[in-house]
Amino acid sequence: MSAPVPAAAADEIARLVARIGMQPDLVRALAVRAAAVADALLWHSAGATAFRDQVHADAVRLRGAADSLDAAADVLRRYASGLPR
Amino acid sequence: MSGDVGVSGGLDVVRAAPDAIRLAGAVLGRTATEIDDVRATCSSAYWALWTVASLDPGAVAITPAQDALDSAVRILIDVVADLRVIVRRVQVAARLYEAVDAFGGGLFAHLGRALGAGWHAIEPAWQGLAKLPAAVAAGAAVGLGAGSPVEAWDAFSTSDPQLLDTVLDGAALGLLASPTWLPLLRGVDDLLQAYFADGRPVVTAAGTDTAVPATLPPRSLADLIDGAEWRDAHEEDTAGATKGGEIDIKFLHHPDGTRSVIVDIPGTKDWSPRGTDPDVTGWASNLRAIQGAPTTYERGVLDAMQRAGVRPDDHVLLVGHSLGGMVAVETARDAARSGRFRVTNVVTAGSPVGHTVGAVPSSVQVLALENAEDLVPNLDGRANPATRNVLTVTADVPEHDLGHAHHLDDAYESVAEAAEHSGDPSVDYYLANAEEFLDADSVQTQRYVITRH
Numbered sequence: 001m002s003a004p005v006p007a008a009a010a011d012e013i014a015r016l017v018a019r020i021g022m023q024p025d026l027v028r029a030l031a032v033r034a035a036a037v038a039d040a041l042l043w044h045s046a047g048a049t050a051f052r053d054q055v056h057a058d059a060v061r062l063r064g065a066a067d068s069l070d071a072a073a074d075v076l077r078r079y080a081s082g083l084p085r
Numbered sequence: 086m087s088g089d090v091g092v093s094g095g096l097d098v099v100r101a102a103p104d105a106i107r108l109a110g111a112v113l114g115r116t117a118t119e120i121d122d123v124r125a126t127c128s129s130a131y132w133a134l135w136t137v138a139s140l141d142p143g144a145v146a147i148t149p150a151q152d153a154l155d156s157a158v159r160i161l162i163d164v165v166a167d168l169r170v171i172v173r174r175v176q177v178a179a180r181l182y183e184a185v186d187a188f189g190g191g192l193f194a195h196l197g198r199a200l201g202a203g204w205h206a207i208e209p210a211w212q213g214l215a216k217l218p219a220a221v222a223a224g225a226a227v228g229l230g231a232g233s234p235v236e237a238w239d240a241f242s243t244s245d246p247q248l249l250d251t252v253l254d255g256a257a258l259g260l261l262a263s264p265t266w267l268p269l270l271r272g273v274d275d276l277l278q279a280y281f282a283d284g285r286p287v288v289t290a291a292g293t294d295t296a297v298p299a300t301l302p303p304r305s306l307a308d309l310i311d312g313a314e315w316r317d318a319h320e321e322d323t324a325g326a327t328k329g330g331e332i333d334i335k336f337l338h339h340p341d342g343t344r345s346v347i348v349d350i351p352g353t354k355d356w357s358p359r360g361t362d363p364d365v366t367g368w369a370s371n372l373r374a375i376q377g378a379p380t381t382y383e384r385g386v387l388d389a390m391q392r393a394g395v396r397p398d399d400h401v402l403l404v405g406h407s408l409g410g411m412v413a414v415e416t417a418r419d420a421a422r423s424g425r426f427r428v429t430n431v432v433t434a435g436s437p438v439g440h441t442v443g444a445v446p447s448s449v450q451v452l453a454l455e456n457a458e459d460l461v462p463n464l465d466g467r468a469n470p471a472t473r474n475v476l477t478v479t480a481d482v483p484e485h486d487l488g489h490a491h492h493l494d495d496a497y498e499s500v501a502e503a504a505e506h507s508g509d510p511s512v513d514y515y516l517a518n519a520e521e522f523l524d525a526d527s528v529q530t531q532r533y534v535i536t537r538h
Contacts, residue, residue: 041109042102068157075150
């Protein structure tokens with residue numbers, strides 16, 4: 001049986017949930033922006049293809065980071081819901 | 086120049102708007118900064134969770150949240166770093182495009198004036214060729230951080246000339262694997278070869294060179310380069326109607342009565358856009374020699390050797406700079422095939438012989454000297470084969486621009502000295518093999534002028 005979590009800690013968890021919960025959409029928006037910049041650019045060459053491939057790969061990685069942040073926020077929400085108020 | 090469409094490589098393979106590239110770089114830079122802000126927020130949340138967990142020993146339930154945050158932060162760190170590299174590269178690419186555009190545009194205008202109406206016949210081909218470096222720049226955009234476009238281009242071309250080999254080989258970006266690229270190059274090359282006609286050689290004896298440098302038998306590799314430089318620097322005085330085409334044939338006499346022969350073959354002197362050019366050191370020879378095709382220059386060298394009285398059993402060393410090195414390799418190959426002369430050694434300096442030197446028979450020892458900062462040896466887009474009879478020595482002789490990095494006296498005498506003092510067993514073996522060209526008692530230098538008719 002764990003010790004009761006102080007109210008201050010519960011408040012901190014609530015703040016963290018709010019703070020982390022805002023990030024995934026922001027990260028996804030930045031990924032979309034980066035990919036759009038690469039796609040819209042007037043640049044056609046082998047170097048341009050490599051450039052777009054790199055930016056798109058980074059956009060994919062950003063979406064992966066956003067998913068991780070969603071997962072973190074979800075875990076914290078569930079944890080917070082079980083805390084005494 | 087216009088900022089809208091800066092560069093287009095032949096058949097629209099390469100199109101770029103430097104200003105737009107620069108703007109995209111700026112937007113991606115801001116994006117990286119915003120991602121880094123997210124990273125900072127997530128990092129602080131991660132450490133706040135540690136604090137919370139320390140207050141609740143049973144808070145194992147939040148461990149997955151910590152792991153997920155940690156994973157996200159690591160990804161964000163990597164992406165920020167990656168984007169910042171990309172931003173730096175595209176900024177350099179924009180500068181290179183502008184530099185190449187200015188470079189190609191200048192040549193374009195110059196040739197247009199020189200050729201007049203005939204220009205229209207080769208204009209499409211030239212547009213493709215002149216912008217070829219743009220594709221290279223695009224593919225190999227490197228983080229040089231140079232200031233002006235000219236500085237960027239100079240820095241690019243002198244800091245890592247091997248990039249040309251890499252890019253043209255397609256190893257980095259598969260440039261040549263592109264189905265549209267090879268036909269473009271072949272088409273350009275065919276058109277240019279058709280325009281810059283080769284012909285037949287006319288060899289004229291220009292007498293014996295009695296100047297002191299031409300009467301001193303060489304004692305070292307650097308002396309061989311010095312001898313080639315002497316002819317290269319002084320042929321304009323005697324060549325008459327053409328700037329180039331004068332070669333040396335040196336008879337070395339040994340104490341035991343035997344003799345050896347050195348032939349000095351200078352490089353390009355004439356970049357005239359004339360389609361029919363009497364100077365054998367111009368476009369027509371360069372376009373053919375880089376692919377290993379026979380040239381009037383090479384045939385002239387063989388004819389001059391015959392005129393000078395070189396015998397089939399004389400041991401011959403060919404020394405060539407730039408185009409002269411390409412011609413030397415082809416002369417050695419063809420002399421061996423025909424049995425006309427016995428070429429035993431070749432020394433090239435700053436010559437793009439990657440495509441051709443592999444065809445030289447094993448009876449000929451080739452030493453290719455390359456300055457690491459010289460672009461020219463890489464123009465063929467292929468590294469020299471490393472075989473028992475082909476030895477390539479590369480030394481880094483810093484020069485502030487491409488021209489000096491290619492000069493015999495500025496760069497290649499130093500490369501020769503570096504090679505000679507390297508202590509490398511392969512170099513020592515080569516020099517031992519070439520000893521008969523370095524220990525003569527006396528030398529007689531005969532000059533011949535080769536022109537195209």
